[in-house]
Amino acid sequence: MRPVVDLIVPVHNRTEHLAETLDSVARQEGVAARALLVDDGSDQTDVEAAFASHPAVARFRRIAHRGVSAARNAGLEMVEGDLVGFLDADDVLEPGFCRSLAEALTSSGADLAYCDYDRFSEGPRGERRVRYRIGQGPQGSSPVHRIVRSNLQTGTYLLRSSLIERVGPFDETLRHGEDWEWLLRCAESSALWVHVPEELFHYRETDGSASSNFEEMYERPREILRAFLTKRNQPELWKIAEEYWVNQRRTAASRIRRHLLRGFRQGQPIPALARIARFLGRHPELWPYVFRRFPKR
Numbered sequence: 001m002r003p004v005v006d007l008i009v010p011v012h013n014r015t016e017h018l019a020e021t022l023d024s025v026a027r028q029e030g031v032a033a034r035a036l037l038v039d040d041g042s043d044q045t046d047v048e049a050a051f052a053s054h055p056a057v058a059r060f061r062r063i064a065h066r067g068v069s070a071a072r073n074a075g076l077e078m079v080e081g082d083l084v085g086f087l088d089a090d091d092v093l094e095p096g097f098c099r100s101l102a103e104a105l106t107s108s109g110a111d112l113a114y115c116d117y118d119r120f121s122e123g124p125r126g127e128r129r130v131r132y133r134i135g136q137g138p139q140g141s142s143p144v145h146r147i148v149r150s151n152l153q154t155g156t157y158l159l160r161s162s163l164i165e166r167v168g169p170f171d172e173t174l175r176h177g178e179d180w181e182w183l184l185r186c187a188e189s190s191a192l193w194v195h196v197p198e199e200l201f202h203y204r205e206t207d208g209s210a211s212s213n214f215e216e217m218y219e220r221p222r223e224i225l226r227a228f229l230t231k232r233n234q235p236e237l238w239k240i241a242e243e244y245w246v247n248q249r250r251t252a253a254s255r256i257r258r259h260l261l262r263g264f265r266q267g268q269p270i271p272a273l274a275r276i277a278r279f280l281g282r283h284p285e286l287w288p289y290v291f292r293r294f295p296k297r
Contacts, residue, residue: 003106004032005083005098005158006058008075010068011047012040017090017204018051024092026056030099034058035087036075041065069170069178076164085158086179092202093155101158104194111190112143114157117201131199143187148229149243151180151221156201163190176213177220184228214255215279218248218286253289256280 007025011018025035035054039047039062052060059078063070072086083102087093101113120129134150141149166189170182187193225244229237256276263272280286 002030002032003083003098003102004034004081005085005102006034006036006075006079006081006161007085007087007098008036008038008072008079009087009089010038010040010071010075011042011051011089012065012068012071013042013044014089014206015042015045015047015050018047019054021087021089021091022051022054022056024095025087026054027095028093028098029095031083031102032081033098034081036078037061038063038071038074040068040071066172067175069172069174073169073172076169079161079164082161083158084161084164086154088155088203090204090206091155092204094198094200094202096198097200098158100196100198100200104196105158105160108192108194110192110194111163112157112159112186112193113196114152114193115196115198115200117153117156117203118199119203119205121205133197134195143190143193144184144232144237145240146193147180147183147187148225148237148241150247151244152183153201153203154179155203159186174220174224176216177224180221181224181228184224214252214259217255218252218279218283222248249286249289252283252286256286256290 005028009018009021009025022035022037025033033056035056035058037047037051037054037057037060039060041062041064043065048060048062051057061074061078063074075086076084083098083105085098097115101115104110104113114134116131116133118129118131132153134152134156163186167182167185170178172178174181225241229241256279260269260272260276263269280290
């Protein structure tokens with residue numbers, strides 16, 4: 001029997017790429033992949049009329065607008081499959097995504113399997129892609145060691161529904177970093193995670209995506225990780241986290257450069273520079289990274 005994979009897809013108003021996301025769910029090979037579509041109180045489009053009948057959508061639910069964590073929690077309440085994943089409404093999966101991760105979970109007995117990915121954006125100069133191999137240490141590293149070393153991009157992993165039952169819902173009070181806070185709890189409840197070294201997931205970056213908010217995307221996850229490390233009080237974990245601090249500074253610097261370029265393209269360089277200056281004033285540790293180029297990972 002083919003494994004049933006439930007993929008939770010929250011959406012709020014922006015649906016211009018949702019059909020492509022759902023099409024990529026419908027194309028999954030070797031599994032019964034189903035989209036659980038949650039409309040987080042959209043008020044600019046009728047998501048149910050436009051997408052609830054898509055062949056990939058197994059269940060649809062509309063909730064009052066409360067943010068992505070509430071929408072994911074609503075999706076978790078609809079889960080019936082043995083394996084679960086999360087997608088944003090503009091992500092794209094390779095056809096072998098679910099099959100490869102499901103096979104890795106079966107062969108290893110792990111609680112969670114994740115893959116490599118790329119980030120891509122589409123602009124006037126064409127498409128830009130940056131590929132990422134998720135560096136989480138050697139296979140066999142404990143889940144806690146892995147997730148402290150580097151967060152997993154939402155959409156790159158599948159996990160067993162039995163793990164979700166142990167961990168519970170997302171923290172709906174968090175606006176940014178909610179996915180990592182939840183994965184840190186998953187790691188504490190897991191014995192083994194497994195890495196599939198294939199690029200099977202594509203993350204689309206747009207002006208309205210969460211990653212464009214470089215301030216929150218830098219500050220909130222740092223607070224979450226510090227709270228986690230302080231709670232566990234293990235010097236070994238603080239040492240492992242050094243890799244994360246460096247990678248996060250590099251990522252923040254890349255987002256700052258993109259924000260500045262966007263400001264020039266939109267004819268608003270002064271507001272962009274002012275926003276960056278305020279942020280760097282709070283975080284002078286980023287100055288060496290902003291004007292330094294790093295090799296693509």
